[in-house]
Structure formats: C-alpha cells, structure tokens
Amino acid sequence: MDPLTWIIGAGDDLIIWYFLILNSFYALLILLSIPELWNHWKITHSDNIGRYLSSEALPPISVLVPAYNMHAGIADSIWAQLTLKYPVHEVIVVNDGSTDGTLARLHEAFELYEVPPAIPRRIHTKPVHAYYRSRRAPTLLVVDKENGGKADALNAAINAARYPLVVAVDADTIMMPDALIRLARTFVLDETIVAAGGTIRVANGCEIEHARVTRPGLSKRFLAAVQVPEYLRAFMFGRLGWNRLGGNLIVSGAFGLFQRKYLLRVGGYSTGNVVEDLDLVVRLHKHMRESGKGYRVVFIPDPLAWTEVPSDLRTLGRQRERWHRGLVRTMLTHWRMLLNPRYGRIGLVTLPFFFFGEMLAPVVEVFGYVFTAAGLWAGTLDSRFALLFLAVALGYQMMLSIWAVILEEATFRVYERPRDFARLLLYAFAEPFGYRQLTVFWRLRGFLNAFRGLTHWGEMQRHGFSSPRHFERRKRHGAEA
Amino acid sequence: MSLVALGLLAIGQAVFIALLLVTLMLGRAFRAWHRERARRDSDDLIRAAHRWLVREDDGHGFPDAVDASEFGVVVETLQRLSSQVAGDRWEFLLSDLRDTSWFRGVMARATSSFWWRRLAAANALVIVAVPEDLPALELLITDPNRMVRLATVGVLRRLQSARLVEHTLEIAETSRSVARRCPLEVLATAPGLDLRILSERLTSPRGPVELRMLLDLVGELAVPGFLDYVLPHAGSSDLEVRIAVARTLGHFPHPSSNAALLSFLADPDWQVRAQAAAGIGAIGDRDAAAVLGAALRDPSWWVRLRAALSLRRLGEPGLRALRGAQAEDDRYAYEMAQYVLGLDDAAIAEYSGPSVVDFTEVALTPLAA
Numbered sequence: 001m002d003p004l005t006w007i008i009g010a011g012d013d014l015i016i017w018y019f020l021i022l023n024s025f026y027a028l029l030i031l032l033s034i035p036e037l038w039n040h041w042k043i044t045h046s047d048n049i050g051r052y053l054s055s056e057a058l059p060p061i062s063v064l065v066p067a068y069n070m071h072a073g074i075a076d077s078i079w080a081q082l083t084l085k086y087p088v089h090e091v092i093v094v095n096d097g098s099t100d101g102t103l104a105r106l107h108e109a110f111e112l113y114e115v116p117p118a119i120p121r122r123i124h125t126k127p128v129h130a131y132y133r134s135r136r137a138p139t140l141l142v143v144d145k146e147n148g149g150k151a152d153a154l155n156a157a158i159n160a161a162r163y164p165l166v167v168a169v170d171a172d173t174i175m176m177p178d179a180l181i182r183l184a185r186t187f188v189l190d191e192t193i194v195a196a197g198g199t200i201r202v203a204n205g206c207e208i209e210h211a212r213v214t215r216p217g218l219s220k221r222f223l224a225a226v227q228v229p230e231y232l233r234a235f236m237f238g239r240l241g242w243n244r245l246g247g248n249l250i251v252s253g254a255f256g257l258f259q260r261k262y263l264l265r266v267g268g269y270s271t272g273n274v275v276e277d278l279d280l281v282v283r284l285h286k287h288m289r290e291s292g293k294g295y296r297v298v299f300i301p302d303p304l305a306w307t308e309v310p311s312d313l314r315t316l317g318r319q320r321e322r323w324h325r326g327l328v329r330t331m332l333t334h335w336r337m338l339l340n341p342r343y344g345r346i347g348l349v350t351l352p353f354f355f356f357g358e359m360l361a362p363v364v365e366v367f368g369y370v371f372t373a374a375g376l377w378a379g380t381l382d383s384r385f386a387l388l389f390l391a392v393a394l395g396y397q398m399m400l401s402i403w404a405v406i407l408e409e410a411t412f413r414v415y416e417r418p419r420d421f422a423r424l425l426l427y428a429f430a431e432p433f434g435y436r437q438l439t440v441f442w443r444l445r446g447f448l449n450a451f452r453g454l455t456h457w458g459e460m461q462r463h464g465f466s467s468p469r470h471f472e473r474r475k476r477h478g479a480e481a
Numbered sequence: 482m483s484l485v486a487l488g489l490l491a492i493g494q495a496v497f498i499a500l501l502l503v504t505l506m507l508g509r510a511f512r513a514w515h516r517e518r519a520r521r522d523s524d525d526l527i528r529a530a531h532r533w534l535v536r537e538d539d540g541h542g543f544p545d546a547v548d549a550s551e552f553g554v555v556v557e558t559l560q561r562l563s564s565q566v567a568g569d570r571w572e573f574l575l576s577d578l579r580d581t582s583w584f585r586g587v588m589a590r591a592t593s594s595f596w597w598r599r600l601a602a603a604n605a606l607v608i609v610a611v612p613e614d615l616p617a618l619e620l621l622i623t624d625p626n627r628m629v630r631l632a633t634v635g636v637l638r639r640l641q642s643a644r645l646v647e648h649t650l651e652i653a654e655t656s657r658s659v660a661r662r663c664p665l666e667v668l669a670t671a672p673g674l675d676l677r678i679l680s681e682r683l684t685s686p687r688g689p690v691e692l693r694m695l696l697d698l699v700g701e702l703a704v705p706g707f708l709d710y711v712l713p714h715a716g717s718s719d720l721e722v723r724i725a726v727a728r729t730l731g732h733f734p735h736p737s738s739n740a741a742l743l744s745f746l747a748d749p750d751w752q753v754r755a756q757a758a759a760g761i762g763a764i765g766d767r768d769a770a771a772v773l774g775a776a777l778r779d780p781s782w783w784v785r786l787r788a789a790l791s792l793r794r795l796g797e798p799g800l801r802a803l804r805g806a807q808a809e810d811d812r813y814a815y816e817m818a819q820y821v822l823g824l825d826d827a828a829i830a831e832y833s834g835p836s837v838v839d840f841t842e843v844a845l846t847p848l849a850a
Contacts, residue, residue: 042597045553046601046628046632057663113823113825115828116820133825135827138827138828138830138831187660188660188662189627189628189631189660191656191660388488388491392487392490392494395494396494399494399497402498402502402505405505406505406508409505409508409509409512410508418509421509
C-alpha cells in the first residue's frame with residue numbers, strides 16, 4: 001500500500017471513530033437530559049408560581065441591560081423589563097456610547113433626571129458620563145458611558161447593581177413575564193447554584209406586542225425558522241444533559257442569572273473576549289473549584305426568553321463566526337484547565353468535550369469531506385459505504401432534532417398550532433441539508449480568525465420589536481420601505 | 482466498520498426516526514384529549530362544590546365528583562376554591578373530603594418513595610390538612626427533598642403546630658442567606674405563631690447562624706415584646722449578629738432601640754454602621770439628624786449612602802443636615818448629599834424600601850470607597 005493511500009485510509013478511519021465517539025457522547029447527553037427534564041417538569045407542574053408574587057421569599061434581583069444603538073425598540077423593551085412579574089427588582093440600563101439617539105429616547109420615555117455619580121466602582125470600566133433615574137419608573141437606573149463593548153457595559157451595570165442576584169439580558173431579549181420568578185426559584189431550591197441560565201427561543205415569526213410575545217410561531221423565512229430546531233436541540237438536551245454531567249459551560253449572555261458576589265470576585269465580564277458569557281462561566285468554574293466550595297452552574301428549562309435571530313446569511317454568518325472564534329479564544333485562554341484533575345469534571349469532561357467536540361468539530365468535518373472524496377478517488381473507500389455513512393450522519397442529526405422536538409412537546413409545548421408543529425418537524429428534517437454545511441463553513445472561518453487574533457464583533461443587523469403587531473409583517477414593511 | 486453493520490445501523494436509525502414521529506403524533510393527540518378531559522373534570526368539580534356549598538345536593542355530590550376526577554385536577558380546583566371559600570364552610574368541605582378515595586391517595590402519596598408524589602401530597606395537604614394530619618405533615622416537612630420540605634412549610638398559614646414551627650426554623654437555619662427568606666416569610670405571616678418558641682430560642686440560641694435567623698424573623702414580626710430579647714445581643718462579637726441586630730432594631734421604634742442604633746454608628750465594622758444608619762431612618766428618629774450628618778463623612782460609601790437616605794426620610798432636620806453637608810469641605814459628604822438631594826421622592830422610597838442590600842453579601846467583597 002502506498003503512503004498516500006495509507007494516509008487517506010487512516011484519515012477515513014479517524015473521522016469515523018471521531019464521529020462515533022462524539023455522537024455516542026451526544027446520545028449520553030440525551031439520556032441524561034431525560035431525568036433532568038422530568039424533575040424540572042414535575043417541579044413546574046407542582047409549584048404554584050403565583051404564590052411567590054405576593055411574598056418576599058424570592059431574593060431581589062437587578063436586571064442588567066446593555067444597550068447599544070437600540071433607539072427603535074429600547075423604550076418598549078425597558079417597559080417590558082420593568083413590568084416583569086417579580087416581587088422586587090430593579091432595571092439597570094447601560095447606554096454604551098450609542099450614536100443613534102438611544103439615550104434621548106430613554107430620556108423622552110422615562111423622564112430621566114441626572115443624579116450625581118456616587119456609585120462605587122468595583123470593576124474597572126470605560127468612563128461613565130452620567131447616571132440617571134426616572135420620574136416615571138423609580139426602579140430604573142440608566143448609566144450613560146463611553147463605548148466599551150457589551151462586556152464593559154455589563155460590568156458598569158454590575159457596579160451599579162444593588163441586589164444579590166443579577167440577570168444579564170440583551171436589550172432585544174423578550175422575557176416571559178414570569179421568567180424571573182422561575183429563574184430565581186432555583187436559587188431557593190438549590191443554594192449551591194452560582195449561576196443559572198434559562199431557555200432562549202427564536203422570536204422571529206412570533207406575534208409580539210409591546211415587547212411581549214403574545215403568540216409563539218415560526219418564521220416564514222427559512223433561515224430564521226431552521227434555527228428553531230437548532231436552538232431546541234441546544235437547550236432541551238444539550239444543556240440539560242450537562243446539568244447531570246458536571247456543570248454547564250454556557251449561561252447565555254442574553255438571559256442568565258448570577259449571584260453578584262461571585263461576579264465581583266472574578267472581576268466581572270472579560271472585555272477581551274467576543275463571547276463574554278462563555279468566558280465568564282469558565283472563570284466562575286475556575287474560581288469556585290479553586291476556592292474548594294460546592295457549587296453548581298445550571299440550566300433551567302422553564303424560564304423562557306425570546307430573541308431575534310439573524311434572518312440573512314451575512315448576519316448569521318458573522319454571528320456564528322464570532323461564536324466559534326470566541327469559543328476558540330476561551331479554550332486557548334483557559335487551556336491549563338483542560339484535562340486537569342484539579343478542576344474535577346469541568347477539567348476532565350466538560351472542557352475536553354468543548355475542545356475536541358465543539359472547537360475542533362468544523363475542522364474535523366471539513367477533513368471528513370476531503371478524506372471521503374480522496375478515499376473515493378483513491379479507491380480505499382467503498383462508494384456504497386460512503387453514501388451509507390453520509391446517510392447515517394445526516395440521519396443522526398435529524399434524530400437529535402426530532403428528539404429535541406419530542407422533549408419540547410412532552411413538556412412545555414410552546415408551538416401549539418398544528419401548522420407550526422408540522423413546519424418545525426419539516427425544518428428538523430431539512431436542517432442537515434445545506435444549512436449544516438453553511439454553519440460548518442462559518443465556524444471554520446471563526447476557527448481560523450481566532451488564530452489571526454481578530455477581536456471585532458461585526459455588525460449585527462437587527463430589526464427590533466419596537467412596534468406592535470406581527471414581527472414578520474413588520475419586517476416585510478421594512479423591506480418594502 | 483463493515484458495510485453490513487453500517488447498513489443495519491442506517492435501517493435501525495430510520496426505523497427509530499419513524500417511531501419517534503409516530504410517538505410525536507400520538508402524544509399530540511393524547512395531550513389534546515387529556516387537556517379536554519381535565520377541563521371538563523375541573524368544571525364538574527367546581528359546579529359540584531358550589532352545589533354543596535349552597536346545600537343543593539344530598540351531601541354526596543361533591544365527594545363523588547372528587548373521586549371521579551384526576552388527582553392533579555382536584556388539587557388545582559381546591560387551590561382555587563380555598564381562596565374563595567373560608568371559615569366553617571371550608572372546614573365542612575374538608576371533613577367531607579376525608580372519606581374520599583382521593584384523600585386516601587393523598588396519604589398514600591405522602592409516604593411514596595418518589596419525591597414528586599410526596600410533593601403532590603404536600604401541595605394537597607397544605608390546603609386540606611387538619612390537626613389529625615400532623616404526623617404526615619411532620620414526615621413531609623423533614624423530607625430529604627427540599628422542594629417537598631418548602632411546600633409543606635406553607636401549611637403553617639392554616640395550621641398551628643409547635644413541632645412544625647421547630648422544623649421550619651431548622652429549614653431556615655440550614656439554608657443559605659439567599660434561600661432563607663422563603664421559610665422565614667411563612668413563619669412571619671403564620672397566624673397564631675407560638676412566640677414562646679422564639680423567645681426561648683433567642684434567650685439561648687444554639688449558635689450565631691440560628692441567632693441571626695431568629696433576629697431577622699423577629700424583625701419581620703415586629704412584636705414589641707421581643708425588643709428585650711434583641712437588645713442583649715447588641716454587644717455580640719459576631720459581626721453578622723450585630724448586623725442582624727441593627728437590621729432588626731429598625732423595626733422597633735423605641736427609645737432603647739434608638740440608643741442602640743446610635744451606638745452602632747460608632748461600630749468598627751462599616752456593615753454595622755450602614756445597617757444602623759438605615760435603621761435610624763426606618764424608625765424616623767429626628768433627633769439623630771446631627772449624628773447621621775456626621776456619618777456622611779464615613780469612609781464607607783454604603784454608610785454614607787444609608788445615612789443620606791435616612792436624612793431624607795427624617796424630614797426638615799434631615800434636609801438641613803444634607804444641605805449643610807453640601808457646603809462642607811469633605812468631598813465624601815458633599816458628593817453623597819448632592820446625590821441623595823438629587824433623587825426624587827419615589828426614588829428615595831424605592832431605595833429605602835424593605836429590600837435593602839443584604840450587607841452580609843456585600844461584606845464578602847472589598848469596597849472601593
């Protein structure tokens with residue numbers, strides 16, 4: 001056998017084993033997610049959420065909202081945060097040097113008045129220009145500061161927060177009215193929790209009025225709708241499975257609850273990372289492990305928030321590229337934790353999975369396509385075998401998506417309309433054909449850019465939820481205009 | 482991997498996907514049917530309860546309807562009814578329920594080995610328990626599952642039991658500060674709470690953790706007689722106990738608590754000084770304006786903030802002290818007075834509300850004043 005043929009054959013074998021091991025791990029996550037989901041579902045159905053509303057049993061919360069150029073939707077969004085169902089909460093909006101009149105819009109909507117800068121700064125941030133309180137909403141604090149990025153804005157909000165729990169949300173995240181109660185309840189039931197993330201769903205296609213989802217639905221645009229099964233998969237069994245397997249590595253920056261004292265201890269969000277949420281959680285794990293205290297970072301499925309996902313290729317590509325670039329940066333920054341027994345399951349299971357199974361996945365997948373083509377060309381790979389393997393690989397992804405839909409159906413059942421349900425299944429089937437390969441391409445670009453040292457965020461084309469009525473309809477009007 | 486093995490795997494996978502799809506469809510149909518049935522059961526149950534309440538049935542209608550309904554539907558319906566029906570009528574209704582197979586199901590669930598069944602029993606007993614059920618409640622309030630324990634604590638809003646109070650105090654004592662509010666809140670709102678238990682434990686607490694918790698509870702209850710049990714702990718060497726005493730005294734407007742709070746303003750720990758400053762504002766001690774004015778020069782930001790907020794709450798003497806600080810050379814005092822004088826009344830009320838910062842949390846991080 002000549003060396004080239006041997007290399008192609010060995011490469012093919014390696015890819016197959018990588019595929020088998022990785023997918024076995026996914027199967028394990030699925031299995032582990034079942035008892036976890038069962039527990040949450042039982043709690044959700046047994047507990048009377050309403051009883052918390054009239055009580056002080058739940059600790060007060062500071063909602064942190066970084067805002068950059070959100071003029072169109074900021075007022076509705078902040079009103080929605082202020083009127084969340086929760087016994088005691090404050091909302092801290094950080095205008096991160098917006099250039100589109102976001103601050104003026106806040107002034108107009110909330111009758112802001114400036115208060116002297118007497119807020120202690122425990123975490124260093126870019127200079128703060130002014131603090132404002134509102135005559136219309138006493139629980140609102142607006143911080144106006146120099147542009148420093150999302151992480152810097154969140155750090156300024158953490159400085160200004162007064163309460164022991166803080167929730168970081170994006171200004172365009174729409175929380176369900178009872179989401180805070182559901183998130184905070186977790187801290188009452190399990191006191192070792194230092195951070196908890198809730199479920200994020202795709203808002204595109206939902207009916208939205210005054211920054212509240214009034215009727216969930218699926219977008220008519222393929223690119224937005226195909227992300228629904230993808231999000232379901234990530235949240236319904238990925239993160240739930242990690243709850244059982246030693247700890248979640250991701251608490252989404254768009255919707256996550258933290259004990260503030262631990263955020264202060266790790267110095268807040270890192271401004272040098274484009275996925276500041278992942279980096280923060282890794283640092284929290286590191287801190288807690290090193291301090292030797294029992295702790296948990298968990299995902300809770302029933303608190304629900306909606307976010308607008310990119311619906312054009314360019315924006316989506318940028319987002320996915322950035323996510324993967326940030327993942328690579330985080331893995332490289334914290335490489336000392338990898339396979340380090342000092343960090344327990346995080347070092348021995350979670351980080352290795354993210355390193356080999358997530359970070360390297362696009363590289364391996366591209367190599368897979370190349371080696372398969374080379375194997376067919378060199379005659380080391382049977383074409384029937386290659387086709388069957390491709391069918392199994394794609395089928396496996398479909399299976400994961402359908403399983404996520406089943407978990408969703410068996411528990412929270414957000415998509416009630418039969419039409420939405422049918423389309424959800426359709427997209428679960430369609431996702432592996434084309435869309436998956438696109439995401440691999442974007443992730444590969446992120447992988448390469450991470451080594452080029454790129455640190456930019458990239459422009460995100462958002463449409464916002466500012467005006468009432470149907471999101472899709474509004475976007476079409478926007479396009480026509 | 483051989484071609485045959487891969488082929489079998491592909492076939493197996495296709496069959497599994499097909500099975501998943503069938504499961505999804507059947508699940509949808511079942512859920513629709515089940516939801517409709519639950520709605521019908523709930524309507525029937527409410528109608529039967531209303532007939533029973535106005536004595537339109539032969540006395541069997543309601544228990545029969547309960548037995549004909551699903552367990553969860555009965556609990557939900559009774560929860561709704563319990564907020565509408567009170568007093569003797571509710572007690573009569575409960576006595577009729579005790580002969581039903583549904584109630585026997587509740588008691589069976591209370592000893593189940595599955596936590597969610599015990600949780601269902603706890604949720605049911607919180608609404609329907611009578612003193613005879615105390616043994617079952619005691620079992621549930623000491624359950625290994627925290628959710629079950631917390632659900633059972635709620636029964637103290639209906640039933641009086643020294644044993645259950647003791648267990649609730651245990652739950653609060655073994656909880657961390659974030660989670661302690663839940664059981665304490667139930668105790669604070671429980672009617673007919675036996676105060677002797679608290680006074681005895683306050684006299685000889687088992688340790689600082691229990692003492693802090695009891696002090697917080699006593700503050701919530703604000704029964705004047707407890708002041709004599711609180712003041713002796715003002716000289717504690719435990720920082721968090723002194724914080725708790727300062728916080729509790731803020732609920733007792735009395736000359737002796739004013740004096741204790743003023744002495745706390747000279748405490749070496751800023752957390753105690755800050756809590757004392759907040760307490761003085763809460764009880765509205767107008768004679769303390771000068772001392773609070775001096776606290777505006779405190780090195781700790783939190784003490785300055787609490788002192789300034791309290792001065793705003795003291796009316797004219799407080800405002801005079803704040804305006805005086807604006808004219809001072811001290812930058813700290815000037816800045817804080819500016820800040821608090823710039824807040825409108827709604828902001829002051831919100832800032833000074835019951836949910837002030839828990840200084841035991843803040844104590845964990847160094848402060849850049």
